[in-house]
Amino acid sequence: MCPGLTPTAAEWLDQDLDSPRTLTGHPIRHRYRRPGEPDVWPQADVTLVAPATTNTINRIALGLTDTWVAGFVAEGIGKRIPIALMPCVNATYAEHPQLPLSLATLSTAGVRVLYGPGGFQPNPPGEKWPYPWDAALDAIEDL
Template identity: 65%
Template sequence: MTSRVLYLFSSAAPPVFEVAKVITDAQARGFDVCLGLTPTAADWLAGSLDGLEALTGHPVRFAYKRPGEPDVWPKADVIVFAPATFNSINSWALGLTHDFVVGVVAEGIGKGIPTVAMPCVNAAYAQHPQFEQSIATLREAEVNVLYGEEGFVPNPPGQGRPDGYPWQVALDAAERAARPSL
């Protein structure tokens, strides 16, 4: 049986430091994992990128490829974007594809790739009026946004709990959404 391909995308929020464990958990669930990061998340994990590439067996991507360069990843069966920051959620909903991972998830909507997003924002960011509009826009585009009681619940500023980020909820949703490989 061919593994289902999971694109695991992450922004620069403290739970990104747990991404190696998440990759291992996803692989135990039968996923072939390709890791994509925002440029800041790649900077945060700079010392771990070679190890993460070895763990996944695929290059870690954080920049667009040049025109004419081959794709280095297999096609995705499902995408999980977690942690997705305030900036990434709003950029995605507004179609502002300056980062590789935001561009892929924006295009993924049009390609019909099942996508799960789980924000990671503090309660102050969550009060910004654009954030709720962006969550609604993504849900209208059939993105499974795990926010609120069914996923991530914001903490007060400065009181984050990176070890309490509900990664398993995102992986459970990915399992339900993944199409079997042909």
């Protein structure tokens, strides 16, 4: 397992970016590597994008690869790497008309989208519900 983060998530975990490396044996990626830098990860067999925010989902679906995570997933789609994506959006964001379009685009591209019954179901704004990690992990086992 190789953990990757958006820039915001990396900022949140700023003080603890080495813990996942200890657990997985691989560094966290959260930025593009510089020209000439070696790739520190092996080729992916499967990719899980979770918890995926509205921002990340829309970036990937629209091909906006200005963040490392969006670029990694967009490239994975092109390489035909099996990908599962499970959102984490509140019910207000879920009402935005772009979200269902982005989820449909990703599904059409071969991404297994875990949204709705059996996956993530939006919660009311400000309320925290348990994230269905079991469904996400089961999906990558199936892939």
